[in-house]
Amino acid sequence: MSESLGVTPAQTVGPYLHIGLSWPDGPYVVPEGTPEAFWLRGRIVDGTGAAVVDAMVESWQADPDGRFDHPDDPRGARPSTVPGFRGFGRAETDTEGRYALHTVRPGPLPTFDGDTEAPHLTLSVFGRGLLHRLVTRVYFPGEAANATDPVLRTVDPQRRDTLLARPATDGFQFDIRLQGEHETVFFAV
């Protein structure tokens, strides 16, 4: 294998990210009307508690069977049994720092060492003032598998609840605190 090349450094999306990154269908991981679909909603706040109004959240997840339509899934790429399932969502924050994604609950995942990962979404957060994306995960309340999830287990128990969504009227709530008290756990991936 050749000498590895240096990666291109990350830079902020800046305050005008909406020009380039807004998609009309961005929030729809699954189409409207999909059975069992829900809204994952949240608010992003900074270290002063102020709403982050110029950020964007992207999500990536397995389908309800725990499968990816991707050639690097060693179980084989498989189109989802959920029609229109994209696995990917993208939503900008509004003037109150709120984002919303329309999705379905992913299935649990096997790991390379025989463990099971609890159902989760992975999120990237981009924004003005963020020189590189922040990565976090969303877990679901009441999942028995959370107790043995190999990633949750590595997180300081005092901070684990920052990765848990809360039930809400039309789905789940997952707030993101960039800094300070109850700071969301962010990952180096």
Add this chain to the structure above:
Amino acid sequence: MTQDAERRLILPSYRRDDVDAHPPLLSPGYRSTVVRAPQQPLTYLPQRLTEVTGPLLGEGRLGELDHDLTRQHDGEPLGQRIIVHGRVVDGDGRAVPHTLVEIWQANAAGRYRHAADTWPAPLDPNFTGVGRALTDADGRYHFVTVQPGAYPWRNHDNAWRPAHIHFSLFGRAFTQRLVTQMYFPGDPLFSQDPIFNSVRDEQARQRMVARYDHAATRPEWALAYEFDIVLRGREATVFEDEDDDE
């Protein structure tokens, strides 16, 4: 897929970036990082199925003229017409084919078509400043646009951003996702820009600067710049050195 591989779930693994490869999240010269950068250290996340897969977004997202920012309106935008082209490769120099590249930028006067950009420079009715392309089988992409202008911001006294084009890349895995900015060679504004200089390593900074490409410059039509983008490379498979009973 053999039964053995199925049981062991062999995943690709992406090399983690060097400490100096990206800017520190807290870069106080860029003031808004002070209240937005996390204070707790990042938690190590092993690369599992969710991280080594990712959205493979295809042709369906592209309009016919998305790669040509000078042909998206009735008339041509003002400014210096430029070609911006290059390859998307991974850290081993392998092409990243068929991957979505999204760009956005200010117009020739340095103004973004965005409600929050209100500095007194003119908008151009013939310029939106958004482009999309898919790389080809060799990882190549190609845009036609106009040279963006510099613009002022309020970060520090008499602060101006060097001219730049925002780039967003997916690669083929969640771990490869990258948003960056392409700069132009020899920009006199580099020295006072805390965003450009947030990347501390000089060589890494230069990887964000396009190269003037005279060979690709088209006579009596457009200057060309070449900008190659390097996403993370892959390690060998996780279990290749593990003893087994075969």
